[in-house]
Amino acid sequence: xxxxxxxxxxxxxxxxxxxxxxxxxxxxxxxxxxxxxxxxxxxxxxxxxxxxxxxxxxxxxxxxxxxxxxxxxxxxxxxxxxxxxxxxxxxxxxxxxxxxxxxxxxxxxxxxxxxxxxxxxxxxxxxxxxxxxxxxxxxxxxxxxxxxxxxxxxxxxxxxxxxxxxxxxxxxxxxxxxxxxxxxxxxxxxxxxxxxxxxxxxxxxxxxxxxxxxxxxxxxxxxxxxxxxxxxxxxxxxxxxxxxxxxxxxxxxxxxxxxxxxxxxxxxxxxxxxxxxxxxxxxxxxxxxxxxxxxxxxxxxxxxxxxxxxxxxxxxxxxxxxxxxxxxxxxxxxxxxxxxxxxxxxxxxxxxxxxxxxxxxxxxxxxxxxxxxxxxxxxxxxxxxxxxxxxxxxxxxxxxxxxxxxxxxxxxxxxxxxxxxxxxxxxxxxxxxxxxxxx
Numbered sequence: 001x002x003x004x005x006x007x008x009x010x011x012x013x014x015x016x017x018x019x020x021x022x023x024x025x026x027x028x029x030x031x032x033x034x035x036x037x038x039x040x041x042x043x044x045x046x047x048x049x050x051x052x053x054x055x056x057x058x059x060x061x062x063x064x065x066x067x068x069x070x071x072x073x074x075x076x077x078x079x080x081x082x083x084x085x086x087x088x089x090x091x092x093x094x095x096x097x098x099x100x101x102x103x104x105x106x107x108x109x110x111x112x113x114x115x116x117x118x119x120x121x122x123x124x125x126x127x128x129x130x131x132x133x134x135x136x137x138x139x140x141x142x143x144x145x146x147x148x149x150x151x152x153x154x155x156x157x158x159x160x161x162x163x164x165x166x167x168x169x170x171x172x173x174x175x176x177x178x179x180x181x182x183x184x185x186x187x188x189x190x191x192x193x194x195x196x197x198x199x200x201x202x203x204x205x206x207x208x209x210x211x212x213x214x215x216x217x218x219x220x221x222x223x224x225x226x227x228x229x230x231x232x233x234x235x236x237x238x239x240x241x242x243x244x245x246x247x248x249x250x251x252x253x254x255x256x257x258x259x260x261x262x263x264x265x266x267x268x269x270x271x272x273x274x275x276x277x278x279x280x281x282x283x284x285x286x287x288x289x290x291x292x293x294x295x296x297x298x299x300x301x302x303x304x305x306x307x308x309x310x311x312x313x314x315x316x317x318x319x320x321x322x323x324x325x326x327x328x329x330x331x332x333x334x335x336x337x338x339x340x341x342x343x344x345x346x347x348x349x350x351x352x353x354x355x356x357x358x359x360x361x362x363x364x365x366x367x368x369x370x371x372x373x374x375x376x377x378x379x380x381x382x383x384x385x386x387x388x389x390x391x392x393x394x395x396x397x398x399x400x401x402x403x404x405x406x407x408x409x410x411x412x413x414x415x416x417x418x419x420x421x422x423x424x425x426x427x428x429x430x431x432x433x434x435x436x437x438x439x
Contacts, residue, residue, distance in 0.1 A: 003414045006247065007231065010413060011221045013243045014233050018126040018216040020060035020084035020264045021142055023239055027062050027246055027262065028054060034250050036064060045287060050254050055284070059128060059140065060084055060264035061274035063284055064249055068257035070427075073294040076301030077285075078424050079259045079389065080248065081276070081379050082241035082308065083266030086234070087111035087402045088214040089118065089175060091125070096190050097176050103188050104176040105150070110214065111267030115169045117404040118217075122148035123177055127213035129194055131205035141203055143194070143211075148218050150177035177215060217404045229330055229410050236398060236406040238266070241307035244417040252424035266308075266379055276379035282387050303349060303429050304391040305420065306380030309408070310334035310367045312397030325368045327397035330409030332363035333416040336378070336393040344380035344391035352429065353392050356422050362415045365397065390429075 017023035031054045032038065039045060039055040047053060047067055054064040061084065068075060089107040097104040109115070126144040133139065152175060157163055169175070182188060191208040198205050221233025231240075242262045249260045265275035272278050289295040312334075313326030327334045335350055336343040357364040369375040384391040396412035 001247065001251075003411065006414045006417065007223065007410055009247075010231070010240065010243050011223075011233065014221045014235060014239055017235065017239055018124070018144060019128070019214055021128045021212075022126060022144065023084045023242060024056050024060050024062045024262070024264075025142060027064070027242065028056060030246060030250070031064050041283075047288065052254075057280050058264060058272075058274040059142075061280060062260075062262050063281065064246070064260045065284075065288075066249065066252055066254055066258045068255055070255055070257070072257055072289055073297040074301065075256050075427070076298050076303070076429060077257050077259055077389075078426060079261065079302060079304040080245045080420055080423075081261045081263070081281075081304060081306050081383055082245050083238045083264065083270075083276070083379055084242060084262050085111070085264050085267050086237060086239070087113035087267055088216065089113070089177075091127075091190075091211070091213045091215070093210075096188060098182060098187060101181055101184065102178050103180045103182045104178050105190065106176050107215065109171050109175070112402055114400070114403040115171070115175070116167075117400075118175070118215075119152050119154045121151065121217045121404060122219065123150040123152070123215045124148055124218045125150070125213055125215055127211060129198065129205075129211045129213070130209045131195075131198065131203070132207045132209055133204060134206050138209065141198065141205070143198060143201070143213070145197060146218075150179045150215060152177050219405065223410055224407075225410075231408045231410050231413070232405055234405055236408050237309045237401050238307075240309065240396065240408060240413055244413050245307055245420065248417050248420040248424055251421050256425065256427060258424040261383075263379055270379060270382050276382040277386065281383065285387060299387060299389050301429060302389050303352065303423075304344075304380070304383055304389045305349075305353070305423060306344060306378050306383065306391060306393045307416070307420070308336075308378040308380075308393065308395045309398040309401060309406075310336055310395040311401060312399055312409075314399055320370070320373070322368050322370050325366055327365040327367050328409075329397050329399070329407070330411045331365050331397065333357070333394055333412060333419065334365045334367045334397050336367050336395060338369065338375050340375070341381050342375040342377040343393035344378075344384045345393045346390065348430065349390050349392035352426075353394060353419070353423075356419050356426075360415075360418050360422055362419050367397075 095105040270276040399407040
């Protein structure tokens with residue numbers, strides 16, 4: 001796959017995946033088209049070497065697995081992980097607001113969203129809706145309005161003279177999007193509006209029971225810059241990593257066992273049934289290799305690469321970075337290190353990745369947060385703690401992380417994809433345990 005094809009398909013994936021539910025669904029469709037077999041956790045499994053499988057949980061997390069022909073307890077697993085969720089505005093259970101002749105929806109901020117960029121954007125709504133059909137059966141359906149249906153208007157500068165110097169956003173009062181004008185004394189029922197939209201798209205639902213919906217910016221992702229050297233779009237954190245992980249796995253062979261896990265709920269701590277701190281991956285590995293001793297041997301020979309975006313050094317805010325650790329967009333993937341285990345990288349896992357980058361002739365950068373600033377985290381340390389596997393944190397440098405529209409280099413994702421593809425093909429990893437040297 002050429003870099004142009006890679007980026008074109010990345011943009012299409014971002015546009016088609018406004019929510020974790022849509023992202024997991026799109027990944028599942030691509031896996032099925034590539035010959036992967038769907039697994040259900042409720043079924044009895046019969047997995048065979050050479051087979052390709054995937055499973056989803058909560059419709060928003062996904063594991064894809066290639067069962068290698070080499071013995072698992074000797075070769076180990078090559079694993080990569082990412083997350084399907086991004087900060088956004090989620091619709092509340094009873095969201096209807098009628099104020100000053102306008103119909104609005106109450107929203108809750110999901111994750112650590114950068115709120116200012118949400119104003120004055122053309123917003124749509126997407127997610128999962130649980131419905132009842134004519135036979136009173138309960139099912140869930142994906143919904144995407146696709147078109148702009150709402151906006152959060154800014155307050156004019158004339159009414160807020162300090163807006164550019166000290167504006168504060170109150171999430172309760174300032175964020176409810178405006179959907180339409182309504183006549184005095186009339187009310188709108190959000191559930192009925194959802195039912196109408198579902199039926200318009202072909203559903204035979206009789207009633208809406210509940211929903212998990214979020215607003216998103218309808219502006220399409222794009223290559224930008226005088227030389228088209230940047231990718232601008234929503235949800236780069238972390239659907240970009242999901243996409244490159246998927247493309248790498250699809251290109252992997254079947255000698256060594258390879259796995260990709262993309263969890264939901266990373267942005268809110270990963271503590272859920274389908275989050276990285278939940279049992280999903282651990283349960284899969286236990287079913288894959290039930291014998292504890294063989295499983296322990298396998299995990300000791302395994303490695304996880306947690307792929308999540310890194311902070312590129314911003315030319316207007318360079319003082320927010322450590323002087324020796326300022327990753328550049330299009331400067332190559334970024335090794336993420338933190339002494340307090342906010343990232344899971346070790347000298348051993350970093351050494352393996354550095355060697356892979358050398359073999360692929362891909363430049364490698366490093367990120368360490370300033371010593372006087374707090375550091376974010378990833379699924380890396382959580383996964384390492386949950387299943388006891390050697391782990392590395394890596395990602396592509398990004399601007400405006402957690403904004404409604406983020407920016408990355410147009411060459412970095414493809415470069416990391418090439419390295420990850422090489423990782424999936426590694427026949428063996430270095431043995432655990434340092435070699436002691438005499439005095």
